Amino acid sequence: SNELVSVRQPDNSTDHQSAGRTIHRGIEYGISYQPNSEWLLRFGGTNAIHRFEDFQLSKRSTDVIQNVDGKEMPQSPHWIANSEVTYKPEYLKGFRIALEWQRISAWYQDQVNNVRYADEGLFGLQGVSYLNLRTGYERKGFEVFINLMNATDELYANAATRGNLKMDRTTYTPAAPRTFIFGIQYTFTNKNSSAQ
Numbered sequence: 001s002n003e004l005v006s007v008r009q010p011d012n013s014t015d016h017q018s019a020g021r022t023i024h025r026g027i028e029y030g031i032s033y034q035p036n037s038e039w040l041l042r043f044g045g046t047n048a049i050h051r052f053e054d055f056q057l058s059k060r061s062t063d064v065i066q067n068v069d070g071k072e073m074p075q076s077p078h079w080i081a082n083s084e085v086t087y088k089p090e091y092l093k094g095f096r097i098a099l100e101w102q103r104i105s106a107w108y109q110d111q112v113n114n115v116r117y118a119d120e121g122l123f124g125l126q127g128v129s130y131l132n133l134r135t136g137y138e139r140k141g142f143e144v145f146i147n148l149m150n151a152t153d154e155l156y157a158n159a160a161t162r163g164n165l166k167m168d169r170t171t172y173t174p175a176a177p178r179t180f181i182f183g184i185q186y187t188f189t190n191k192n193s194s195a196q
Contacts, residue, residue, distance in 0.1 A: 017060055023049070026049065027047055030042070030045075031043050039087055040085075040086040046081075047078060052073060052111070059194065075102045075109075077106065077107040080103070081102075085099050099132075100132040102131075103125065106127070107160075110164050110168070111164050122152055128175075130150050130152065132149075132150065142185070144184050145185075148178070148181075149176065157172040159171075
């Protein structure tokens, strides 16, 4: 009840309003499976619904949109998932390589549910879908790593919002293109410490 949400104004600015009831229901889950000492498979996700239940945007009779009762909240995908396969070979101690898949299903951009962000990503899935590749080698406290983010160079938006009127246009927050990250790190440990 009386949740504070951002409401897009006619001049394209946003204002925080508390005007009614919203509902947020969902489930989060995760599973990991390690068939042997070299392989690890991990999957996690959430399925949810975020909806305006009794939400009045305006009390002015001249406004085209009075309320958004029963509409889904913008920027609220039904499914978000993250999965990863990691390989740490026995024959090369300290080496690791992992392939990660990020997935966000399509969502409504506006409060009246007329426009969806449903661009096709990796595997032809609507919304957001991309791969990251991470690899590294650790020895005696030193680790060298290389990460390839958005490996297939998918073009997608981290956010896409839009006003409720037909003349409004979408505002996109573009995600990073294919990005290489290189690094070296060292972990300090105190070998002389003992448990109390």
